[in-house]
Amino acid sequence: MPPHTIPEGVPIVGWDIGGANTKGARIETVFRTVSAPLEMPREFPSLVPTLRRLARELGGDPAVHAVTMTAELSQAFRTKREGVGFVLDAMAEAFPSQTVRVYGFGGFRDPAEARAMPLEVGAANWHAAARFVGRHTRDCILVDIGTTTTDIIPIVSGEPATAGRTDPERLMSGELVYTGALRTPVECVAAAVPLGGKLCPLAPESFALIGDAYLRLGLLDARDYSVATPDGRPRTREYAGERLARAVCADREMLDDEAVDAIARALAEAQAARVAAGIELMRIRHPALTVAVVTGLGDFIAANAAQRSGFEVVRLAERIGEAARTAPAAAVAWLLANTLTPV
């Protein structure tokens, strides 16, 4: 179905379907956005009703849907091909009489075409976000820190100037840093943290998430802690502290508040240093870039790291508001809106 068959004036809803969250953004003159946590392996059957509910929240009238996804990496699927097919089946079932377009590196595809090209349409959400940002800021580094991952994308003359496309290529090029502001287990952020004047290794048990450190430090709002806590207990400073104490195999009878706060600070510092190293790597590749556009749940981490490296920091949230939290969903809606030729 060529782009010109999309009816004029119909709103476009962009979707970014991940393994842990499903995000939507509807474009008219301003963005409206929605988001729902939906953990792929366990809550799979609920993708269709989740999409329908989120679409209603965005204004339930018929729409054109632009989709990007990372959910295909979920261990619910044996292959990315299977995952891409599942997501597109869900889109078709949720919106049977509406138009669906799938973002790929080479442009939007119809679902039948997309299904056969899992590496073209899977994990392309960062590319859409980069092209969207590149329309306004032609030369910059985009740093998007979500719940789970960090994208560090050089944008040159409005287009992503990247060294890899697939997830493994991007991990190796440093453009995908698999660390996020919420879901990353603390033991994957730092090998050890200060304890009683020494360094204590962390237990690889997912006893605490990096979100617990930011919650403890007042940098993350409990409402943004959108996944289950590791111990199933509340999203509060106190309970976050218990989880952090357990990460060094201790408990709150063994550690006082100051010891727990020191662990939280060390984790935040370690993650900032890791993001800063990633930004520094891109600066070495693209020494002419001086602006960093930061976005995502962890934009405060990105801003801090980029400032240290001497970049001028622009928060995407200042330009597009809440939609910055769901930048790829907003991006695919915007990009599709701007590729349409009215009938």
Place this chain on the structure above:
Amino acid sequence: MPPHTIPEGVPIVGWDIGGANTKGARIETVFRTVSAPLEMPREFPSLVPTLRRLARELGGDPAVHAVTMTAELSQAFRTKREGVGFVLDAMAEAFPSQTVRVYGFGGFRDPAEARAMPLEVGAANWHAAARFVGRHTRDCILVDIGTTTTDIIPIVSGEPATAGRTDPERLMSGELVYTGALRTPVECVAAAVPLGGKLCPLAPESFALIGDAYLRLGLLDARDYSVATPDGRPRTREYAGERLARAVCADREMLDDEAVDAIARALAEAQAARVAAGIELMRIRHPALTVAVVTGLGDFIAANAAQRSGFEVVRLAERIGEAARTAPAAAVAWLLANTLTPV
């Protein structure tokens, strides 16, 4: 209750109650052992029936029970005190008319006493194993690699010569290395693995366990893969390969067998190097020690690492057979049997 009130001739069952496995060993003239996976946060209510079933498997007649535990660290409990209490409640409910003794650093305690001293009886299982081994091999390094953790314990003149007692102290002293032969997520074993001639960082998503690497390499039997697989799929070479491919955000359509095997080998190598570094640290502290006693599910890893460091390797399994897999359970049974004064 002083030791001499324990009736003569009654068999002693030793228990090592962990957060992921419950192990028992009954001592008469030879050990009989049993083990059951039981993941604390999710399967808690089943501890009592599990204990009863395992006791029946060990020969159902009345016994004296010697207990050691690490389950108190589980996130099912807010504090170690709560965890110790829960385990002792379960012992009392499972064996109401039988005698229970709890291993502590200062010797066996009755349950009421043990309850008030969580740091005395919690996570003391390594100490019992070391004292047991020390009765036969007076000077050695004990390397016990279980499903989840590694204990590296210098034994001098028959007693553990350690620098720490609590879990955090032992993490900091290097005597507890939080890496095991099965449950450790691969991203906590190595930061990156070879892929297409480069190094690819691993996704911290618990997509694969180190057990998948050993299963893939034929070093771990599927029957010993006693926990659920991360993706819920079978414990086979093929599916282990899919899980390892996902750990670099790839799938089996993107990677061939050789690429997957290279990932598995690199992970095994990284873990061996880590254990070897831990052994080397103890050798620096105790240069006179020349023998390493290796045990646990990962004794093959320990043997390899100790040999590299020039130690003479003794497999505990050669001395006590299958009981070496559950060394702390065997140890508490043996130690209690040997502290009893017949009436």
